[in-house]
Amino acid sequence: MNWENNVRRVVPYTPGEQPKIMDVVKLNTNENPYPPAPNVQKILDDFSTDEMRLYPDPTAQILIDALAERYHVKPSQVFVGVGSDDVISMAFMTFFNSDKPVLFPDVTYSFYDVWAEVYRIPYQTIPLTEDFRINPDDYNRENGGIIFPNPNAPTGVLESLETIEKILQANPDSVVIVDEAYIDFGGESCLSLLEKYENLLVVQTFSKSRSMAGMRIGFAIGSEKMIKYLNDVKFSVNSYTMNRITLVCGAEAVRDEAYFQETTQKIISTREATKQKLSELGFVFPDSKSNFIFASHPEHDAGMIFEELKKRRIFVRYWNKPRISQHLRITIGTDEEMNKFFTALQEIIK
Numbered sequence: 001m002n003w004e005n006n007v008r009r010v011v012p013y014t015p016g017e018q019p020k021i022m023d024v025v026k027l028n029t030n031e032n033p034y035p036p037a038p039n040v041q042k043i044l045d046d047f048s049t050d051e052m053r054l055y056p057d058p059t060a061q062i063l064i065d066a067l068a069e070r071y072h073v074k075p076s077q078v079f080v081g082v083g084s085d086d087v088i089s090m091a092f093m094t095f096f097n098s099d100k101p102v103l104f105p106d107v108t109y110s111f112y113d114v115w116a117e118v119y120r121i122p123y124q125t126i127p128l129t130e131d132f133r134i135n136p137d138d139y140n141r142e143n144g145g146i147i148f149p150n151p152n153a154p155t156g157v158l159e160s161l162e163t164i165e166k167i168l169q170a171n172p173d174s175v176v177i178v179d180e181a182y183i184d185f186g187g188e189s190c191l192s193l194l195e196k197y198e199n200l201l202v203v204q205t206f207s208k209s210r211s212m213a214g215m216r217i218g219f220a221i222g223s224e225k226m227i228k229y230l231n232d233v234k235f236s237v238n239s240y241t242m243n244r245i246t247l248v249c250g251a252e253a254v255r256d257e258a259y260f261q262e263t264t265q266k267i268i269s270t271r272e273a274t275k276q277k278l279s280e281l282g283f284v285f286p287d288s289k290s291n292f293i294f295a296s297h298p299e300h301d302a303g304m305i306f307e308e309l310k311k312r313r314i315f316v317r318y319w320n321k322p323r324i325s326q327h328l329r330i331t332i333g334t335d336e337e338m339n340k341f342f343t344a345l346q347e348i349i350k
């Protein structure tokens, strides 16, 4: 009965709740409240089940080409996966193979330590400053790789290209992954640094700014060398990660730049109005350049507000973890959803 001795044991990542009940205000997993680009629906309408008999293109060329065109890079600099979770997981496996620790912030995307654990990668967390900022000098130490989101999650704080470049300059011997899941809500992407740094990998997703969390599309852009290494690992795990319908829907979504600009701008303006209202109610929060706000209230317990909102069918995200147990992460929904949220919030903290 010793078979369990050989089990790879891990404490898994806990995704945000996907409530089974209808009629909820869902502000807990940073989804986009608007539908994907209109032409994506046309693709679905025209899709024939006959196509399902055949394997998808293992190179995902149609999607890679659309992304290469949109981001002005060569197709050989683009890698795609089943959401950026898949892309980052592959990147951990491919690039973090040192005995030295991989570095990431203490308050950050809570999947990084899970991947490090599951792949047996040593890691060290670097505390953010008091106001949740990255101090680039803290990354000036021996390491086996570096990863951080920009803007960071769950804080929403955006770091400048200057900060990122400082980290890159100090770490020519490490792969540096910048997870730009939330970059399209007012941040400046560090894609421009790719010309100078062969060891930089920029990861983005269709789940937030392109409203396609349910389709599962993520991508990485980096040097041709890095993308080749990623593909070698991917093709050693699963050749067919991207299914046929996802590939065509994803490519179509990337081509509609006007819709992308319109919807991201709507979210940005709702976010700015939300900041104003939260401040008026006495909440404090670091300035967010993402599609969520990480807020706390000096007089009201975050866990209590979370539970009370849930009773009213309003879902936000809460972690009972060191440094952040008095914060709520509130995704920006439509103006109407935010109004419902504020009506409930006022009732709870009155």
Ligand code: PMP
Pocket (backbone or CB within 6 Å): 082, 083, 084, 085, 086, 109, 149, 152, 153, 179, 181, 204, 205, 206, 207, 213, 217, 218
């Ligand atoms: N990175 C960060 C910082 C995130 O918050 C998320 C969303 N949970 C992801 C990556 C993964 O998103 P997806 O797999 O949907 O692309």
